[in-house]
Structures are given as structure tokens and as C-alpha cells.
Amino acid sequence: MKVLVADDDRDLRDLVGFTLTQAGYLVIKAADGTGALQSVADEAPDLVILDINMPGASGFQVCQTIRRDSRVPIMMLTVRGEEEDLVRALELGADDYLTKPFSPRTLLARAKALLRRAGTEGASVLSNGRMRLDADEHSLAIADAPPIRLTKLELRLLQLLLANAGRTVSSDRLLIHVWGHRGSGDRQLLKQLVHRLRQKIERDPATPQILQTAAGAGYKLVTE
Amino acid sequence: MKVLVADDDRDLRDLVGFTLTQAGYLVIKAADGTGALQSVADEAPDLVILDINMPGASGFQVCQTIRRDSRVPIMMLTVRGEEEDLVRALELGADDYLTKPFSPRTLLARAKALLRRAGTEGASVLSNGRMRLDADEHSLAIADAPPIRLTKLELRLLQLLLANAGRTVSSDRLLIHVWGHRGSGDRQLLKQLVHRLRQKIERDPATPQILQTAAGAGYKLVTE
DNA sequence: CCGCTTTGTCACCGGGCGGTAACCGGGGCG
DNA sequence: CGCCCCGGTTACCGCCCGGTGACAAAGCGG
Numbered sequence: 450m451k452v453l454v455a456d457d458d459r460d461l462r463d464l465v466g467f468t469l470t471q472a473g474y475l476v477i478k479a480a481d482g483t484g485a486l487q488s489v490a491d492e493a494p495d496l497v498i499l500d501i502n503m504p505g506a507s508g509f510q511v512c513q514t515i516r517r518d519s520r521v522p523i524m525m526l527t528v529r530g531e532e533e534d535l536v537r538a539l540e541l542g543a544d545d546y547l548t549k550p551f552s553p554r555t556l557l558a559r560a561k562a563l564l565r566r567a568g569t570e571g572a573s574v575l576s577n578g579r580m581r582l583d584a585d586e587h588s589l590a591i592a593d594a595p596p597i598r599l600t601k602l603e604l605r606l607l608q609l610l611l612a613n614a615g616r617t618v619s620s621d622r623l624l625i626h627v628w629g630h631r632g633s634g635d636r637q638l639l640k641q642l643v644h645r646l647r648q649k650i651e652r653d654p655a656t657p658q659i660l661q662t663a664a665g666a667g668y669k670l671v672t673e
Numbered sequence: 674m675k676v677l678v679a680d681d682d683r684d685l686r687d688l689v690g691f692t693l694t695q696a697g698y699l700v701i702k703a704a705d706g707t708g709a710l711q712s713v714a715d716e717a718p719d720l721v722i723l724d725i726n727m728p729g730a731s732g733f734q735v736c737q738t739i740r741r742d743s744r745v746p747i748m749m750l751t752v753r754g755e756e757e758d759l760v761r762a763l764e765l766g767a768d769d770y771l772t773k774p775f776s777p778r779t780l781l782a783r784a785k786a787l788l789r790r791a792g793t794e795g796a797s798v799l800s801n802g803r804m805r806l807d808a809d810e811h812s813l814a815i816a817d818a819p820p821i822r823l824t825k826l827e828l829r830l831l832q833l834l835l836a837n838a839g840r841t842v843s844s845d846r847l848l849i850h851v852w853g854h855r856g857s858g859d860r861q862l863l864k865q866l867v868h869r870l871r872q873k874i875e876r877d878p879a880t881p882q883i884l885q886t887a888a889g890a891g892y893k894l895v896t897e
Numbered sequence: 898c899c900g901c902t903t904t905g906t907c908a909c910c911g912g913g914c915g916g917t918a919a920c921c922g923g924g925g926c927g
Numbered sequence: 928c929g930c931c932c933c934g935g936t937t938a939c940c941g942c943c944c945g946g947t948g949a950c951a952a953a954g955c956g957g
Contacts, residue, residue: 641917
């Protein structure tokens, strides 16, 4: 389940992202309106969380543009006391709104309700090239080989890698996505997870063909 | 299809009632919380529409009480700007919500979606592959074997599993479906229920062929 | 009120998941 | 040349998870 979080306030973006990540969602972030539109087009998220006040293109414009060719659920973020903005947002096709400040619990409850209502809940399979990741089954199928069972952590790792297939994903992003925190000492965790995952999915774990390392940067998934 | 509308505002109640009646639903009305509970018990509606602000018993109490022994879809009505109330409602087991004012069209669309999702339109017998579940008889027939008597909980568990035959259903969903939103952390209940059910339906309960576990995720039913 | 069935709770076990440390080998650099 | 940083690998171990048995509590029909 992919969620796009668009907000120019870095702290808020991180908080929202963290909350959703911990709840098992795959989070994509954007810092401004144009970035948000780009991400919607590229990543086809299942839910979009939009701050109204953003540089680039305002939340309104973004919302309107998205609605031109998508019915993806949109949740708007506003500051208290901007009722008329709110009404306008709803008229532009937003599905729900949240006034800052809000608690993580609130956010989660509303997000879940939106996804449930949209009926997007069932489709939890992410695929790219020869790889197919099923979040419900906790399994990964490569080409026509029988699916491989994954643990929770392996699944999370692959979610982010597969969503960025072909591109290198930094160790920090992986750490945050999988464990929810970063730190130099935690490198070992990632090392281990990658190693164990390679034992499972690589034909020859010593010379990885799929889960490749980008020295000094991170890892990337090769799906071709 | 029976719908209960509970709201202390007579005008709103009538409007909602009228909308639903026109759409072909059988509408029951209640003006306060206690009346709502009474009606739920007496009439067993297929959908409950609850205003949060009501005399008698608040929408929360009503919602919670209903959820103690029923999983009938519940839609909450709120006025704009009561975020935390809303969250509480969703956490208490409400399925959807609507902020006043809303259009009749919206109301209808949401109500239909809820009923569809609840699968209330289906018959009392559910079958897939070699398995046939009869909700009235509380029995499960596998292939040509004589039907097996089921308890209430076993029946509910199988309902959800059979409706998603072949796919993994998460432990959380099962817990909510069977016990109705309490003990969302109580894996023990599910563990036991599965164990007991396996004793009944599996040829060799130690190596399940039908009710299989998806480690770290949930359970799934194999109907082939 | 009794007895049976159903359901909730507790305790235990075995296996695997995941965190931690230590070691190895290679490449960059002083 | 030797140091050290980085990533891979091996090993160990605590703990969580799922399965199981036993028993208490609750529900229900006679």
C-alpha cells in the first residue's frame, strides 16, 4: 500500500511518514506541489496526503490536477481556522481533511478509513519486471520460480527496493523504512538483513545478480 | 435490506430516511441512543446509521455496545470539526463516517458501498471448490464427506476465510471479523480457535492441508 | 440446578527470526 | 607498508511466534 506525503515542512513530513511506515505502509515523500504531481504520475500511490500550503503548486492546484485523471483518495492538511479553504478543497475533489495539529492516531484512523472506503485494501501486490512481491502472502516470486517466503523485515526491505527498482536506495532510507530509525551503529542490521535475504533469493549469494550493492551508497534491485 | 437511522434531529432523520426509502431500503428510525440499541436488537438491521451526538446514549456508547455482539456495518454522522470524536468512533468499530452537511447522493453511495463490502446481500450458504459453508445450519461440508457441525466462532472464522479462499487473510482482520474489534492484540484467541477448528476439519491436524498458516501474516484456506 | 458444550486463559515447547559481536578480505590513503 | 574503513560472512543467543494441552469460566438446554 503506497502513500504519498506532500508537505513543505520537513518535520511534519517526517512525522507523518514515520507514522505510516510503522503501520506498514510504503511511504513516498514530496516537498512541494510539482514534486507531488511528479510522484503521483510515477508511483501511482493508493493514497495522497497533501498540505494545502505548499510552494511550487498549492495543494488546491495539485488536488485539481490529480483529479483530472485519477480518483485516488486525497487527504488534505490544513491549519485550524481556514474553513473556506477546506470547503474549496472538498469541492475540488478531496476526500478528507485533517487540521493541524493532529495526533498520529488520528492520522492513521482516517487514512485507514479512506483506503477502506476506496476499496484499495485488497491489492497488496507490487510487481516490476520479473519480480512480484505479495505483501499479504509475505512472498516474492521471481520469473516463474515458485514463490519464496519472506519475513516481515525482508518484506519491508523489498517493498522499498522494488518500488525503486533499478535505482540505488541509500542505506539511511532503507534503515528508516525497515526499522524506523537511522544510526551508524545500525548498519550491521542492514548488512545482516541483506545477507540473509540474498541467501534466499540469489542463485549464487556470493555474486548477487538481483540485490546488488552500490558501494558507499546503498543497495539496488535489478529486475531485468 | 433493513437500515436503522438513529438521530435526534427530526429533520435530518426524515431526510435520511426518505433518501433511503426512495432507493428501495426498508428504514427503521430511532430518536436516541437507547432506542437505537433496542431497534438493533429487535430488528437486526443490515446497516446502522448513527449520529454521534444523541441524547440517551451517545453514538459512541451505542456503537460500542452494538460491536459487542454484532458486526453489522455502522456509519457515523458527525459535524465538521470534531476530529477526535471521529477517530474514537472508527476505533470503536465504526466502518465509515459522513460529515454534515452531506448530499443524499453521497449518503446513498456510501451506504451501498458498506452493504456491498459487508457482503450482506449474499445467501446464507457460501461455497468454493470442494468446500461448502452453511451459515444457517452452522455446518461445513468438505467434498462428499458428511457435514461438520461448527460453533459460532468457527463459523465466523470460516466465513471470512472462505470468502477469501486461496488468499492469506491477516490475523488482524480475522480478529476483528470474529470478535469484533476488541482484543486486536490478542493472538491467543485466534490461535486457539484455529487449533480447535483444525481438530475438526483436518485429516491430520498436525500437518494442515486446508487451514494453512502464513507465518508472520495470517491464515489462508486451501479449497482445491 | 445439573451437565455438556463452547469459549477464554495460562503455561509450556520448539523453531526460527532477528540483534550482536567478531573475523575476514579488499581497497584507499598516509 | 601498515592502518583502517567498508561490506561480507560466520557464529551465537535471546525472544517472539505459532502449536498444543490443560483447565477455568461462561453459556445453554434439559
